[in-house]
Amino acid sequence: MTAVAAPRTLPAGERETLFWRSMLIQAGWNFEGMQNLGFLYALEPGLARVHRDPERRRRAQMRHLGFFNTEPHMAGFALGATLVLEEDVARATEDADEAAAVQRVERLKRALGSALAALGDPFYWGTLRPATAAWTLVAWTALWTLGAPSPVAFGTALGLAAFNAPALWTRWVGPRLGYERGEGLPAELKRLGWPEKALLVRRIGLAGAALAAAAALAVPPFGGTPSWANAAVLAGAFGLRLRGHGSLGVYSALALASAVLSAAGA
Amino acid sequence: MSAWLSVGLPALSASVAVLEADTVLVGQWLVSRPLVVGPLVGWLAGDPVLGAGLGALVEVFCLEELPVGSVMPPNGAVAAATAVLLSAGPSGIPPALSLPVGLALGALHGRVEARVRSWRAALTARALEAVVTEGVVPWRRLWARSVGVHLAATALFVYAAVALLGPTLDRALTWLPGSVSPGLERVWQAAPFLALGSLLQRLSR
Structure with a gap:
């Protein structure tokens, strides 16, 4: 025995x-x-x-x-x-x-x-950060539409809480789990299912981004008068990102083209 | 203008530097994300709505590159703060222009950060020397130097960028044909949709 x-x-x-x-x-x-x-x-x-x-x-x-x-x-x-x-x-x-x-x-x-970076980078920076950004925008719009006081402050606080709850939890349980498992930690990390959690957060974030996009198209100050041009810009930006073009480059090119066309009287 | 340059802008630059320290150095609680820095700096500078708009756009544009390893994407806190300060400050640069300028400044701040990071390698040698001679590392002194130099560099960068570029861009806009501004304005109106398209793509991968 x-x-x-x-x-x-x-x-x-x-x-x-x-x-x-x-x-x-x-x-x-x-x-x-x-x-x-x-x-x-x-x-x-x-x-x-x-x-x-x-x-x-x-x-x-x-x-x-x-x-x-x-x-x-x-x-x-x-x-x-x-x-x-x-x-x-x-x-x-x-x-x-x-x-x-x-x-x-x-x-x-x-x-x-390297193993922890391979799990943490896609989860925190690749998924949770953009997902909480999307839901912060939804919270701003919802609170503003409902006439709540300080919609930006409250919406931002909610977004920060949504990011920091799992981030602080990880920081809190990490030392204990690491100490208890020692060299068996990689197996324990696998059991925690980080990629599955990232996929779930990504789906929630995508729903938030879709809601924010719909609100931007429909609700003032950006929308309110449904515009095909705005929807086309949104779809175009999606397509350009798919092809690897950065938004900053696209924005700068559009700004330059629009300014030149305006100056030329087009 | 002189009160802005001698009191307002230095105080705001220092506040931005403190918030920006969260990006890499302390915490990573995301209080340095443009969604926080934009509205906050906008509120301090007297235009929270403009701050929120610019902060949201900078946030999404800065999400396109991940801060992994030694990769330094455009610094979102610096980009949002400089864009808001250029527009909400006395120069009153149109946000259509301050947005790309702020993002470019966020990328340029990476050069400053790279220098500070290279300099910090010397702190390892100091720590090693302290371990060998005294058996303890003087952490308070070491962190004060590491974080202090970074804060000073960031505050100085924000101050110099806004103080120099504000009047320069203001003057440049008066030289340009009047019809340029409506052109820039059209793209500014489309910017939220450009950003949301990018965010949707980021999360649908």
């Missing part, structure tokens, strides 16, 4: 420390180490607990000043998982054991950096 090790739990207070310190994960962002300074800053109190030996602590600090980069809201997972493996480094009694444990830490950090 093999004994199953009980999952380790993050010591009291450390989760809060990792949560708050992870807000500065990018405060020292640079082209060489990317998030290296922020990573060490967040991890340092944990390292001080784990490594009682000052020389080992110093070596750990120096190691964590090496390159690290991931999606910032997801960094907590990597912080927790790194901390639990640092405990193995601290427990090593022989140099060879310590070197092997250090290698595991480095390997996990490298793997998690």
Whole structure:
């Protein structure tokens, strides 16, 4: 019969420390180490607990000043998982054991950096941000149409809350899950189903964008007098984006063409 | 005009720089997104509706590129703030023109940011040195330098861009034939539909 090790739990207070310190994960962002300074800053109190030996602590600090980069809201997972493996480094009694444990830490950090970015970037920046932008516009229009006071302020607050609820939740659960799962974290991340969640948010966002477009075509100040020209611009912009043309370029070209045509008296 | 240049614009530029720090450095709570910066700067500058309109357009235009790795899409906070300040400030540049100018300034801010990011690499060496000699990194001092330099660079950029481009564009508009403005205005009226078409495509992928 093999004994199953009980999952380790993050010591009291450390989760809060990792949560708050992870807000500065990018405060020292640079082209060489990317998030290296922020990573060490967040991890340092944990390292001080784990490594009682000052020389080992110093070596750990120096190691964590090496390159690290991931999606910032997801960094907590990597912080927790790194901390639990640092405990193995601290427990090593022989140099060879310590070197092997250090290698595991480095390997996990490298793997998690790219894996977490591959999940977090499409979710937060590719999906949640545009989806909350669409629903913020819907909220502005709805509150304004209903005659609510300060529609822009309230609508914007709703949009910020919609983005930050999952973002802060991820930052809060990340260190705990990372610490508990350690090297088993990638399997746990797979179980959480980020791509499926992203697809759902994208559909909700698309509904918001469609509603905002319909409102812009039908409701003043932009619409109100259904205009085929406005609908054609909307469809044209969609088509041009499909072909990879940026809106800024399209806007600038249209502005230039319109100004020249106006000056020419067309 | 002098009160604007000596009090109003410096205060607004500093406020924009503080909000902009959320883009990369602190939090990423999206308080730096143009949907927030536009209306807020517009309200502070006396035209919240214009701020909301410009903020919404800049937001959607800036969504087309993702800030992953070392990619720096046009800075939405700087783009929205400069567009609003150029239009709501004493120069009163038409939003049809301040929108593309603001977006260009947002992209140009990337150059400033790239310099600051390169400079920050030296902070790793400082941290390493502190670990070796003292065993602790003086984080407060380090963050104050890292964030402080970024804030100062952004505030200076916004101030200089609005203070220089406002009167320049204002003068340029008086030289251009009067019929140019209606042409720009037509495109401005179409801009929300251009942006929404782009947003729909972004979310339908």
